[in-house]
Amino acid sequence: MKPPCDRGDPGGSPPRGYRTAVLGSPIAHSLSPVLHRAAYAALGLDDWTYTAIECDEAGLPGLLASCDRQWAGLSLTMPLKRAVLPLLDRTEPLAVEVGGANTVVFENGERHGYNTDVPGMVAALAEAGVTAPPRATILGAGATACAALAALRETGLTSAVVLVRDQARAGDLLAAAGRLGMAVELRPFDTGVRDGELLVSTVPAGAADFYAERFGVNRPAPAAVLDVVYNPWPTPLARAAATSGAVVVSGFDLLLHQAARQVELMTGIKPAPLDHMRTAGQTELTRRASLPCR
Numbered sequence: 001m002k003p004p005c006d007r008g009d010p011g012g013s014p015p016r017g018y019r020t021a022v023l024g025s026p027i028a029h030s031l032s033p034v035l036h037r038a039a040y041a042a043l044g045l046d047d048w049t050y051t052a053i054e055c056d057e058a059g060l061p062g063l064l065a066s067c068d069r070q071w072a073g074l075s076l077t078m079p080l081k082r083a084v085l086p087l088l089d090r091t092e093p094l095a096v097e098v099g100g101a102n103t104v105v106f107e108n109g110e111r112h113g114y115n116t117d118v119p120g121m122v123a124a125l126a127e128a129g130v131t132a133p134p135r136a137t138i139l140g141a142g143a144t145a146c147a148a149l150a151a152l153r154e155t156g157l158t159s160a161v162v163l164v165r166d167q168a169r170a171g172d173l174l175a176a177a178g179r180l181g182m183a184v185e186l187r188p189f190d191t192g193v194r195d196g197e198l199l200v201s202t203v204p205a206g207a208a209d210f211y212a213e214r215f216g217v218n219r220p221a222p223a224a225v226l227d228v229v230y231n232p233w234p235t236p237l238a239r240a241a242a243t244s245g246a247v248v249v250s251g252f253d254l255l256l257h258q259a260a261r262q263v264e265l266m267t268g269i270k271p272a273p274l275d276h277m278r279t280a281g282q283t284e285l286t287r288r289a290s291l292p293c294r
Contacts, residue, residue, distance in 0.1 A: 056080075123260075128253070140163075164186055200225075
């Protein structure tokens, strides 16, 4: 099946060997190439390539301009998810609401932006049986927290508590909440989590470790925890949550499902080969865990 992009010469066949990549800075650690390449292999797209390209905000306009008809799409990490918005020809409503696009698909000479973090998060939670949480708390107020708000809306929630270190830096999140129609209550980062709710940690590795000490006998514990960190795993937060009996969803689950949606958007083939991607990603994480520390 041809991808939904016309990059061939008029009257001719589309060129073989479509190119795709993940952009970010730093980007060498990204697991995305492993996931996408596994998908291409399973789909028989042996002439497709997926690479990791170091790119910051300043370099993004030039890189996008250099993408010719050989390019099918790009995956974007922060801070490029927000920086790409004014550079797109079309942006899906969800990406506009969230305030960030993590996927660019080249179609008919145009750049189309999508956000697959939100459906990826919803799918990762649903796979673990978390479909209708009664309440939710989000740690952090960055771009991933904005995606988490949209994902919570998909589960039926209309509000969320967001724990932040500096409320003055939560402007982007509050703006996204307004576009999403979600009510947000900002609280200090060290506020306790309410018993029986969903906790979504969107902060970097180590930032939520102190919460691990709060889960235990006679202490409020969440019913489910999604920690967006995937390496190293399990995080102290995830380990403590599992010990307390909570359902735990890893950052790898999120990465896997959002990457699967990207594969579908870039290739036009549905469904993405999720099992092949999962196996490849888990194998790579195991390999990385066995490497000596530097």
